[in-house]
Amino acid sequence: MIDPSEPYEVQIAKQAKIIEALINRAERGHEVGSTAYSLFQSAIALQAEVWEKTKDLEKALDTLGRASSELEIAYQAQERIQRNLADAMVAMEGGFALFSEDRLQVCNAQFRRLLPDLEPLLKPGLAFDDYLAAVNTSRYLVQTSGERDATRSRVVAPASGPVGARFSSFVMELRNDRWFQISYRQTSSDNIAVLQTEITDLVRENRREKDRLIDQQAHLLQAAFDHMxxxxxxxxxxxxxxxxxxxxxxxxxxxxxxxxxxxxxxxxxxxxxxxxxxxxxxxxxxxxxxxxxxxxxxxxxxxxxxxxxxxxxxxxxxxxxxxxxxxxxxVTAETEAAALLERRVQERTAELTEVNRLLQIHAAEQTKIEGDLRLAKEAAEAAHTSKTRFLAAASHDLLQPINAAKLYLSMLTETVEQPGAREVVSRLNRSFTSIETLLQALLDISRLDSAGAEFNVTSFSLGSLLQGIAEDLAPLAAEKGIDLTIVPSTRWVTSDQRYLMRSVQNLVVNAIQYTERGRVLVGCRLAGGRLRIEVWDTGIGISEKDQARVFKEFTRAGGGKGTGMGLGLSIVERACRHLDHPVRLVSRPGHGSMFSIEVPLAVPGPDSAFENPAVEAMPEGNLDLIVLIVENDADELHAMTQKLESWGASVLAAASTAEAVALMQEIGTPPDILLADYQLDEDDNGIETIRTLRALAGVEIPAVIISANRQREFLRLGNEMSFAVLTKPVQLVRLRALIDWKTRSRVA
CATH class of the missing domain: 3.30.450.20 (PAS domain)
Known part of the structure; x- marks a missing residue:
């Protein structure tokens, strides 16, 4: 019946009405009449209810009293704050106004008196935008066009935004040269506080300072003018x-x-x-x-x-x-200097003209000299190219008779029994070996010096290379009584196999030649990502002054001791320089020397198809094979035929591809192996012979090309067509081993 949220006055009034209704009900019950006992019982119940309501009323009155006290305290605090605000506004030097919810709440007297024509409008409830519009139209503002426009452009309403984020300030010029700054800011309670501050003294002081500075600058400028x-x-x-x-x-x-x-x-x-x-x-x-x-x-x-x-x-x-x-x-000095300069320029121009004339004469002479030098260079290059072509072409013709002579000498060695004759044959063998060595050295130097030197850089194992060197040079070391030790190696390297073998071979030969007694040791040593092939000897050694020139042509250490023409180390230097293989020399006179070649290491892989097999001693027994020889040189063909027949082979000799085809058709079966010279008469060659005979037979006939040609393209074809390569002059031990290796599957 009573809502606790209602004001205390309303609750008290309702309780009074309830009490009054209960009393009236009690009185009416007494008039109706009843027994004395029931009346007494009603009076007791009514009294209990009156006591209960009285207690509630007392509580309500107590609560109302406390609320009234708190309300009184709040009223007093509000009055105190209003008095303090009024005192602060009166004490302020400038005008102040407070707008709440964009409506004027309060302002001080200074704020009202700034613009007298606005004073009737400055009453509580004035909208803030209306106040700004009234300021813009006040007749007390200076009406000069520039300043007036500037004032209008600045007096604008604050833009909407977050609380406390709106602020503006602008300067107004009033009549009688008075200046005010009006600024407004939005407070944290979303009110707008407006301040009016007179800055007349500040503006006038700035103006006086500006005039003073202008006058000072004028004096300084005039002083500068006067001293310029x-x-x-x-x-x-x-x-x-x-x-x-x-x-x-x-x-x-x-x-x-x-x-x-x-x-x-x-x-x-x-x-x-x-x-x-x-x-x-x-x-x-x-x-x-x-x-x-x-x-x-x-x-x-x-x-x-x-x-x-x-x-x-x-x-x-x-x-x-x-x-x-x-x-x-x-500009008198400048003019005189310019005139002097002009005279000097004219004089210098005349000198330069004369010098230029002399230079032109000299240039013409220089051009003529350069033309002559160019012609001489072209002639030298043509001669060098002709020499290279001549040596390349002559190598085959030069090696042909040497190869034939070595074959005949080999047969003489086996047939001659008289001691005197055997000595002559042995000397002839050594003479032809020297000729072959010198010719190979000259050909190697010619190839390495040519502009188009070709290298066949591959990855291969050093095992067969070192073994071949050991077998080739063991007789030479044994003849001098030198202990030649070559440590085997299974490392793989990247290089040109032929030139690397030639370089190491030259170092070993050089070590044997300059070692009177002791030993020569060949081994490999790891050096980071490279492998160093070292050749040690206990020879005479090389002096420090000779170490810088031993790699030049026709140079021999030790005062001219030893055999040969001094070309071996020159070939090593040229080949290793082209292949980017560093060569090192360490030597002490009387104690020996150490030469080394560094080559890049490679990942192990399968052997190359054209790599020669490991060479052992000359096999014994008859060579029970049909061998077809194709050679255009009659002497060499005869010598090779005689040698193979002495080994027990059945030899078919042909001078061209056509004769080889006729012989194979005549016997009705392909040969067991084909030995062909690369360079035949006219356009015929050994590769064409292999291709033709294999096509005619329908099988891959084992083949060996015997030639002085070592070009990369030639070796690539050997790899593709599966034929072996032997260079002239032929070493009979290698030839016999190669024939056995190529025909091993057929014999089996």
Whole structure:
């Protein structure tokens, strides 16, 4: 029946009504009548209810009393805050107003008196936008167009945004040279506080300081003008003199009465013309052209010479206010220097012209010399190319008879029994071996010196290379009583197999030749990502002065001891330089030497298809095979036939591919192996012979090419067509081993 949230006055009134209704009900029950006992019982119940309601009423009255006290305290605090705010507003030097919910709540007297025509509007409830609009239309603001427009542009309503994020400030000029700054800011309670601050004294002080600085700068500028070596004078847009310095009058010889403010520029020109101060070159008719140029924004410059010989440089510059500035400078020293420079330039030009003429003559002579040198170079290159082609072409013809002679000597060695004859044959063998070695060295140097030197760089194992060197040079070491030890290696390297073998072989031969007793050791040592092949000997050693020249042609260490022509180390240096294999020499005279070649390591892989098999001792027993030989040199063909037949082979000899085809068709079966010279008569060659016979037989006949050709393309074809390569002169031990290796599968 009673809502606790209602005011206490309302709750008390309702409780009073309830009590009154209960009393009336009790009285009416007594009048109706009943037994004395029931009346007594009703009175007791009514009394209990009255006591309960009385307690509730007391509590409500107590609560109402406390609320009234708190309300009284709040009223007193509000009055105190309002008095403090009023005191603060009265004490403020400037105007202050507070807008709540964009409506004026309170302002002080200074705020009202700033603009008297706005005072009737400044009442509580005035909208903030209306206040700003009224400020913009106040008649107490200065009505000058620029300042008025600026004021209107600044007095604007605050933009909507977050609380406390709106702020504006602007300056207003009032009549009687009074200045105010009005600023407003949005407070944290979303109210707007407006402040009016008079800044008249500050503006006037700034103005006085500005005038003082302008005057000071004017004095400084005039002092600078007066001390300048350059004469300066400014004129207004009407051509009237404004300011000048003393130097201007001194340079032009103009009297001081003429150099007063307001003197027209034309009058100064007339004075100069009348007294011919600038000679006869200054004429009034030039003025029109000068002013037209200034109107176009150009700078007028003209040079004059005074009667006393002084040179003056006159310049006219346009100014932003349509006036112009005249500057004049003494350029006598510059003019004389320019004249002197011009004379010197003319003299120097004449000297340079003569030098240029001599240089042209020299250049013509130089061109002729260069032409002669070019022709000589071309002739030398042609001769070198011709020499290279000649050596390449002659190698086959030179090696053919050597190969045939070695075959005949081999047969003589086996057939001659008389001691004297065997000695002669042995000497002949050594002589042909020396010829072969020298010829191979010359051919190697020719190939390495040619511009188109070819290298077949592959990855291969050093095992067969070192084993081949050991077998080739063991007889030479045994003949001198030298202990030759070659440590086997299974490492794989990347290089040109033929040139690397040739280089190591030359180092070992060199070590054997210059070692009288002791041993020669060949081994490999790891050096980072490379492998160092080292050749050690206990020979005579090489002195320090000879170490720098032993790699040159026809150079031998040890005072000329040893055999050979001194080409071995030269070939090593050339080959390793082309292959980027560092060569190192360490030697002590009387103790021996160590030569090394560093080569890159490679990943192990399968052996190359054309790599020669490991060579063992000359096999014994008959060579029970049908061997087809194709060779265009009759002597070599006969010698090779005799040698193979002495091994027990059945030999078919042919001079061309056509004869080989006829022989194979005649016997009706392909040979067990084909030995063919690469270079045959006319356009015929050994590769064509292999291709033709294999096509005719329908099987891959084992084949060996015997030639002096070592070009990369030739070796690539051998790899593709599966034929082996033997270089001339042929080593019979290798030939026999190669035949056994190529025919092993057929024999099996």
């Amino acid at each position: 070596a350059l004469g300066v004078c400014t004129f207004s847009s009407a051509g009237e003199l404004l300011i000048h310095n003393e130097r201007f009058g001194e340079l032009l010889g103009i009297p001081l009465p003429l150099l007063k403010k307001g003197t027209r520029f034309q009058r100064l020109v007339e004075h100069l013309e009348r007294h011919e101060i600038l000679g006869r070159t200054s004429r009034r008719k030039d003025l029109a052209g000068w002013f037209k140029a200034l109107a176009r924004g150009e700078t007028v410059q003209q040079r004059f010479r005074r009667r006393d010989g002084m040179s003056l440089d006159l310049r006219l510059h346009a100014l932003p206010d349509d006036g112009f500035l005249v500057s004049i400078m003494d």
